[in-house]
Amino acid sequence: MTAVPTSARLSRGTHLGYALGSIATAAFGTVPGLLLLFYLTDVLGVAAGLAGVVVFAPKAWDVVLNPWIGSRSDRTETRWGPRRPWMLAGGIALPPLFVLVFAGPGGSAAAIWVAVAFLLAATAYGCFQVPYVAQPAEITDDPGERSTLISWRVAALALGILVAGAGAPAIVDAAGGGRVGYLAMAAFVAVLLAVGMLGAVAGTRRAPTLTRVRSEGRLGTTLRLAWRSRPYRVLLIGFVVQALGIGVMLAGVPYYSTYVLGDESAGTLLFAALVAPAILVMPLWLRVSRKLGKRAGLLMSSVLFGLGAAALAVGKDGGTGAVLPLVVLVGIGYAGMQMFPLSMLPDVIAADEAASGQRRAGVFTGVWTAAETLGLAVGPGLLGLLLAAAGYVSSTGDEVVGQTSTAVTAVRLGFSVLPAVIVLAAVPVFARYRLEDA
Incomplete structure (x- = not known):
């Protein structure tokens, strides 16, 4: 190298x-x-x-x-x-x-x-x-x-x-x-x-x-060596778990707006409130990163997301205005959950290359993007299983059918408590991450 x-x-x-x-x-x-x-x-x-x-x-x-x-x-x-x-x-x-x-x-x-x-x-x-x-x-x-x-x-x-x-x-x-x-x-x-x-x-x-480094060349060997990197393994597992939780929540937006808030059009507002904060709060999370470190920022943003998501379980019919601040809180946490792992990943890659003399950045990110895609794809399926178990009734066209109280409760929990639990489950994983930021 x-x-x-x-x-x-x-x-x-x-x-x-x-x-x-x-x-x-x-x-x-x-x-x-x-x-x-x-x-x-x-x-x-x-x-x-x-x-x-x-x-x-x-x-x-x-x-x-x-x-x-x-x-x-x-x-x-x-x-x-x-x-x-x-x-x-x-x-x-x-x-x-x-x-x-x-x-x-x-x-x-x-x-x-x-x-x-x-x-x-x-x-x-x-x-x-x-x-x-x-x-x-x-x-x-x-x-x-x-x-x-x-x-x-x-x-x-x-x-x-x-x-x-x-x-x-x-x-x-x-x-x-x-x-x-x-x-x-x-x-x-x-x-x-x-x-x-x-x-x-x-x-x-x-x-x-x-840096100019040699590539291992063999994909299978490189994958095994990448997996042996403890910081990478910890970061990847935690990130994929959280991608699963985010996938559940995003899939739950139209169900929650229709059957809990009683306003199908509220889905657009919920989606915007979840995503838009990332445009505004990046300076805040950057300041946290510089003062407390990336791992601390990731843990903070994950807890913020989890608490805000769990609180959405109290949403009531017609209560769009009341839940929007909670969704914004979730969005602020979501922004940190995106920024910190994506800025920690290149740190892990750079440390691996410095120690090994091998170029494995592409394999690291290839596995990362594939695992993230699967996590986001499985999330909606997990929500679908929950709704099916609760007796959710499908419909055709623009028809909105009545749902049992059990199905509505499943919708409520699928948008709030379930993603909160999944995201918070990654917190102990991220707590094990060890790589100096300096």
Whole structure:
């Protein structure tokens, strides 16, 4: 390994350029989850069971794909560094592939078209996302600077979720719905993807690569060695557990707004109150990081999320105004739960590379992104099992059916106590994290 002298602070342009990548992360992570299943079942006429497989398959593919991409990028040697060529490839391929997902035929070929196009789009996204997450470990050796970099990223992620999450359905409606409306929406999202991904490639062009290390080369060997890193293992387990809790809560938003608050439209407010604080509170969490350390900040934000989520169990019919402050409190905790692990991950990677002389950043982040995806995907399934056990009655179209008190209680607990318990279960795990911030 050849060390490069400690870098100066990254420029504001690099902060902003790196953060742009999270606009793409937000768009691709949010829009398919919101609209693709409905597009398959209610626009293309694909059976619900088959549509569910089409939507979930790329998440399972990520488990295999992402570590492989990470391993390959670890072995990449170019004048652009090891990560940016992969990010550029993903940034060029994903926007048109995303449009193709919503540009296919109807009828019997619809499911096959969407399945193939979405799988290719997920592959292109992995080519960008895995190296993108690895970058902070290689462009600065200052843990505090990494926290600043990630704070910009998380704020951009929240902004992207709001723009994509609100803008995509609005464009479908404005374009008249149906296949034309979804195609217009796909073009809008493709622009967000291109701006975010290519902006990150261009914005980090002046960022240095501070170490030159050898890559282990063998994926299986590298995975085993990465898992032996205790700080990485602890951080990954805790983060995935919390991703599961967040997945449960996000899936519970429409149920809680409809059957507990009695206001279906309140879901938009709840979603905004959960995500928007990240744009505003990053300076607060940065100050906590610098004064108390990242682990302490992560523990604080997790407890804040858990307490706020548990308190939502008291929500009553028509009480949207009363619960919104609690959701904002949850959102403040959620922002910290995103920022701190993502700024601790490059610290772990840098420490591993310094000790081993091996480049494993790509494998670390490949496993990380795959595990996070699974955690967020399993969360809605866990909520569905809870509702099924409570006798929740499904409906069709815009019909809202009456639910038993047991089902309503399950909805209430599924949005509040269940995610709180899951998130707080990660606190003892994070308490075992040991890696000096300095």
